[in-house]
Amino acid sequence: MYTVLVSCVGKTGKPNLITLAWAMSTSVNPPLVAISIAPRRHSYASIEEAKEFVVNIPSMEILDATLFCGRRSGEDHDRLKETNLTPFPSRKVKPPTIKECIAHLECKLHSQFTTGDRTVFVGEIVKASSVKEAFTDGYNLEKAKMTFHIGGNDFATLDPKVSTPEL
Ligand SMILES: Cc1cc2nc3c(=O)[nH]c(=O)nc-3n(C[C@H](O)[C@H](O)[C@H](O)COP(=O)(O)O)c2cc1C
Incomplete structure (x- = not known):
């Protein structure tokens, strides 16, 4: 799936950002999104304790920042x-929303479970917002250049859009 930048706030009250490629929607009603995190990550404890996070969707324009948050731990x-990156207050949760991202899903922790060496945190989306121009008549691929991690240091985005007829 496309790469996301998840914001969280730990015990210290200091916000952190973690880059994740393993994320997916899992339910429409209630609206749920799942992220998969290794327990050794600094963000792990923050999400487990605070039970809140924001899934921010970055575009290719901020690939350097996305990579930075995936290569350097928030611990140091x-x-x-x-x-x-610019944090601004979220509406329903404490972790900040990231202004430069094209969409933001504010989540309260719904459930969590262990899968092998990762934990899947399922968030209930309590507020969703997006940059208007990125989603006019579906995805606007010029404005919503989502970042797909295709392994190692390689990333790709979507092009072109194919619209299929109703069946
Ligand atoms: C493109 C990319 C995708 C990543 N996806 C994940 C992921 O899905 N789950 C995970 O636990 N770590 C993932 N990482 C690694 C974390 O982002 C990285 O270890 C980060 O520095 C952890 O930050 P923290 O220690 O402040 O929580 C990814 C890194 C990159 C560069």
Whole structure:
């Protein structure tokens, strides 16, 4: 799936960002989204304790920042400062929404379970917002250049859009 930037806030109250490629929608009603995180990640404890997170969807324009948050731990980096990404207050949860992202899903922890060496955190979306131009008549691929991680240091985005007739 496309890469996401998840924001969370730990015990210290300091926000952190983690890059995740393993994320997916899992339910429409209630609206649920799942993210898969290794327990050794610094963000892991924050999400488990605070039971809240925001799934921000970055575009290719901020690939460098997305990579930075996937290569340097928030344990010893202030990612918001070092990436120059702009946090602004979320409506329903404490972790911030990231302004430069094209969509934001504010989540309360719904459930969690272990799958092998990762934990899947399922979030109930309590507020969703997006950049208007990115989603006019479905995805606008010029504005919503989502970042797909295709392995190692390689990323791709979608092109072209194929619209299929109703069956
Ligand atoms: C493109 C990309 C995708 C990633 N996807 C995941 C993922 O799905 N799950 C995970 O646990 N870590 C993933 N990572 C690794 C974390 O983002 C990375 O270890 C990060 O520095 C952890 O931050 P933290 O220690 O502050 O939580 C990914 C890294 C990159 C670059």
